[in-house]
Amino acid sequence: MLSGARISPSGWRYILTDRNVIRALEEAANQGLDVRVMLEPHPFGGGPSPSKTMDELAAAGIKTRPTDPSFSLTHEKGMIIDGTIAYIMTANFSRSALGGSSGSSGYSNREYGVIDTNPRDVQAVSAIFTADWNRTTAQFNDPDLVVSPVNSRNDFDTLINSAHSTLLIEAEEMNDSDIEQALVNAAQRGVHVEVILPAAQGSSGDSNRAGIAPIKQGSRSAACRMSCRSERIPSKNMTSCNLKNTTGSMEGRPLPA
Numbered sequence: 001m002l003s004g005a006r007i008s009p010s011g012w013r014y015i016l017t018d019r020n021v022i023r024a025l026e027e028a029a030n031q032g033l034d035v036r037v038m039l040e041p042h043p044f045g046g047g048p049s050p051s052k053t054m055d056e057l058a059a060a061g062i063k064t065r066p067t068d069p070s071f072s073l074t075h076e077k078g079m080i081i082d083g084t085i086a087y088i089m090t091a092n093f094s095r096s097a098l099g100g101s102s103g104s105s106g107y108s109n110r111e112y113g114v115i116d117t118n119p120r121d122v123q124a125v126s127a128i129f130t131a132d133w134n135r136t137t138a139q140f141n142d143p144d145l146v147v148s149p150v151n152s153r154n155d156f157d158t159l160i161n162s163a164h165s166t167l168l169i170e171a172e173e174m175n176d177s178d179i180e181q182a183l184v185n186a187a188q189r190g191v192h193v194e195v196i197l198p199a200a201q202g203s204s205g206d207s208n209r210a211g212i213a214p215i216k217q218g219s220r221s222a223a224c225r226m227s228c229r230s231e232r233i234p235s236k237n238m239t240s241c242n243l244k245n246t247t248g249s250m251e252g253r254p255l256p257a
Contacts, residue, residue: 011079
């Protein structure tokens with residue numbers, strides 16, 4: 001991705017810890033490219049210090065900023081290359097997301113990414129990045145992008161309500177009463193609904209339990225499978241926090257034409 005850049009790679013990150021990616025960003029800056037990186041300063045669950053990562057990148061000539069504090073979290077993981085390619089991803093730039101092991105856990109995440117060269121989409125993603133960088137309100141007009149907190153709840157409701165036969169969902173979290181009720185409604189009108197969520201790990205409990213319960217109770221047709229303990233499935237979370245105006249995140253092209 002980065003090795004092919006000619007002008008300017010820019011991007012948001014929720015977590016950036018992978019040494020290979022950090023080296024690639026530094027090499028791009030050394031080649032004279034305009035590299036800009038925004039990092040979430042307080043990622044949920046902690047981990048390596050984002051401020052130290054930004055200091056390291058800045059020392060290599062990379063422009064860095066914390067993500068827009070207007071959002072309590074910026075969950076978006078995206079990158080724009082030369083103003084012509086947008087990467088819209090569930091993956092952090094971490095070893096567990098990109099491959100290999102993470103410490104002693106050995107996790108290898110399930111991740112998805114969209115490589116988008118549609119000029120309207122790239123322009124919209126660039127506009128959102130620039131607005132977040134400058135701490136202004138993003139101005140864009142692109143019905144193919146689902147962006148929190150702009151339109152994600154309405155678009156996910158529309159997508160769920162448009163299902164006729166099957167509805168398959170993978171998510172890291174499910175705890176939003178409106179989304180859960182929409183899934184129940186879909187199952188009750190004859191749609192085959194399957195939801196895959198991570199299994200609870202350790203003694204910290206299962207944060208998805210409250211979200212799963214109403215789906216199971218609402219209809220026997222709504223099947224919920226828990227993922228293997230060796231796999232995690234990050235995505236735009238189906239939670240009130242992720243869909244309302246407390247989190248900035250983005251997905252590409254989930255709606256039918």
